[in-house]
Amino acid sequence: MLPSERLKGIEAFVAAAELGSFTAAAERLNLTTSAISKSVARLESRLDCKLFERTTRRLALTDEGSAFYATCSNVLKELADAEAVLAAHGSVPIGRLRVDLPVAFGRSRVMPLLLRYAEQHPAVTPRVSFTDRFVDVLEDGIDVAVRIGIVQSWPDGLARRHLGTERLIFCASPSYLKRRGVPRDIHSLMKLDRVLYGRADGGTSPWRFAEGANVELRDAPERLVLGSAEAQVEAVKSGFGVAQLATWLIRRELDSGELVEMLPDQATEGLPLHLVWPTSRQLIPKVDALLSLLTRELRID
Structure with a gap:
């Protein structure tokens, strides 16, 4: 045969x-x-x-x-x-490109870049998934992924590039602060209504406070628990309370004045951001072009 x-x-x-x-x-x-x-x-x-x-x-x-x-x-x-x-010996990116992104970061920060990439490289067909669950890049045939979080060990065959670490701040809407008052310290902050992120396991993500060079985690009673960072932003903008959010998620709201930072001395580092991709794919033009774009545009501080 x-x-x-x-x-x-x-x-x-x-x-x-x-x-x-x-x-x-x-x-x-x-x-x-x-x-x-x-x-x-x-x-x-x-x-x-x-x-x-x-x-x-x-x-x-x-x-x-x-x-x-x-x-x-x-x-x-x-x-x-x-x-x-x-x-890859040619120079024109071409073919299907599989990309996996965390939901909120992917929609707000990466998607505009992917649209620009698709416009610049019309012979490439991006296929993008948005999920906050673990996706095995190698097993699932992903070309490029963005990962937010701490990884204890990276598997063989996977390359990565560190793009920075989140900055977490406390924020609220001007209308809410006018109604409840601007907190002057942690004690007064903890008396306000808290809009927390709810994890898939049923728990809530604790607030992080700066304690010198260290970070202290504190659980707090909640006004709302939402399983979406984007939903948190909407709730806080609507005056339901205070949230601790990454600056990359609320940059537009901070610039427009829809949200106001509180207790800037309590800003802390959040989770690290990485680009990851199979080492076997990194010389392929369509992958290399996307890695270059995301590396240049996604750096956070």
Whole structure:
């Protein structure tokens, strides 16, 4: 059997496994549903095993199919990487670019840059995901990711670039401070209504206070608990209370006067910001161009 025919069978199988449908796989590969079905059938015949359990609603991988899929998807990814490295000898960014971003930072800071990037490089198709949960850059085939947070150890095969550390400040709206008074110290601050960030585990993120060279964490009763930093900003702007927020998130509101910083001597460092990418992708023009742009524009202090 010719290598190209064998690869065609693998492509059809992987597409059907990922999409759960011969019809969807056919659309992805620009083939007919019949061609996909026959290709998978020939593959099963050649391997002498059943790869799918077929139902009227959806395809499901058998145990043998799951094992074969894990290998095949890696083979196709390595082939794509090899082709991309060869293409990197050219200078024009081209192809699909997978980017993963934290929700609030991604929308407010990175998205405008990605739109600029897409305009400058029309042959690149960015595919952007926004999530605050852990995403495995290597396993999920991400080209470039932005990470906010402390990582105890970075996996092999992953490159990173430190872009700075958040600055956290206490802020409120002018109308709220006019109604409740401007706090002069931590004691008076803790008497105000607190708008806190709620974590996925049900807890709340404690406030951070500067204690000399150290930082003290303090839990506080809440007026509102919101699972979105952007929602916190809206609540504080609407006069519901005080929040401790990163300056990158509220720069526009601070500049316009919609929010006012309080107790500037209590500003503290938050979480570090990193760009991360697979080392195998860093010489590819589309990746290199995005890394250069984000490195230049995303530095925070």
